[in-house]
Amino acid sequence: MRIRRGVAACAALVAAGLPAAGCGSGTEDERGGTAGEASESGRGRPGAEAKPATSAPRVPGVDASADPNRLFTETQLAKALLDGDELPGGGREVWSARGTFNQVARVPDGGGLWADCPAAVTGDIAELWAFRAPSVVRHLIPDDRKAAAGGGGIRPEVLLSMTRERADRYLDLRRALYKSCPRTAVDAEAGPPHTYRYTAEDVELGDDAFVETSQSKDADAEQENVADKGPSYQVYVRLGGVIVTSGDWKDRDAALAAAAKAAEKVRTQLYAKP
Numbered sequence: 001m002r003i004r005r006g007v008a009a010c011a012a013l014v015a016a017g018l019p020a021a022g023c024g025s026g027t028e029d030e031r032g033g034t035a036g037e038a039s040e041s042g043r044g045r046p047g048a049e050a051k052p053a054t055s056a057p058r059v060p061g062v063d064a065s066a067d068p069n070r071l072f073t074e075t076q077l078a079k080a081l082l083d084g085d086e087l088p089g090g091g092r093e094v095w096s097a098r099g100t101f102n103q104v105a106r107v108p109d110g111g112g113l114w115a116d117c118p119a120a121v122t123g124d125i126a127e128l129w130a131f132r133a134p135s136v137v138r139h140l141i142p143d144d145r146k147a148a149a150g151g152g153g154i155r156p157e158v159l160l161s162m163t164r165e166r167a168d169r170y171l172d173l174r175r176a177l178y179k180s181c182p183r184t185a186v187d188a189e190a191g192p193p194h195t196y197r198y199t200a201e202d203v204e205l206g207d208d209a210f211v212e213t214s215q216s217k218d219a220d221a222e223q224e225n226v227a228d229k230g231p232s233y234q235v236y237v238r239l240g241g242v243i244v245t246s247g248d249w250k251d252r253d254a255a256l257a258a259a260a261k262a263a264e265k266v267r268t269q270l271y272a273k274p
Helices: 074-079 109-114 119-130 144-150 164-180 252-271
Strands: 091-098 135-142 155-161 183-186 194-202 208-218 227-239 242-249
Touching (some): 155 252
Antiparallel strands (some): 135 155, 155 242
């Protein structure tokens, strides 16, 4: 996956996105309210590591009782984002926005972040970029006294609203992408390129969840892996058709704690479930 020099990697902005979140505004799920029940839970799907699901702070899902076609507005989603004082250990907001998910309706020139992936996964990448959904993002920075537990940097939280079927598909595609293209190389605007490695590990949280682990290393043409930046953790949780992403943590337990807290607020605020 090589980004051409001078071309921004939209998929790496929030995630989100994400790579989970893209870099734009779209406020409708691409296929709208498709009727029918959602597919089964995503645990053990392609792209996840073949091992038992890891325990996480428990937050029940809503699949058994929520309307699978219900969509939430960005105003509703914004009320379900964590405030600074709700972040485990405390924190404060540094930036928030709406409609930041997949504004650009096509894969970037050259393939963007995933340009070095096998040709067989280009269809999956294009489908990921075609997703549209109401979205909100809030960046929080943990309190200094607690920063060591999570690495001390800015922590983005992203909420997306889709039908349950579409949310299920989105997580399926992300898992499959990490399975088919776990290692990528990106050219920077200046300086050495970076190598990224991704894995997805299922966790018992909400209706479906996994921990994305990314490993970033500096490299140059002569010597690879010059500097190991250490792993970074991002958690994806689905509750009904809402996808919660809590990202850029350096401590796995801190990432899971923050994701569980975010999922708990979505469950109570949007689905009115204690």
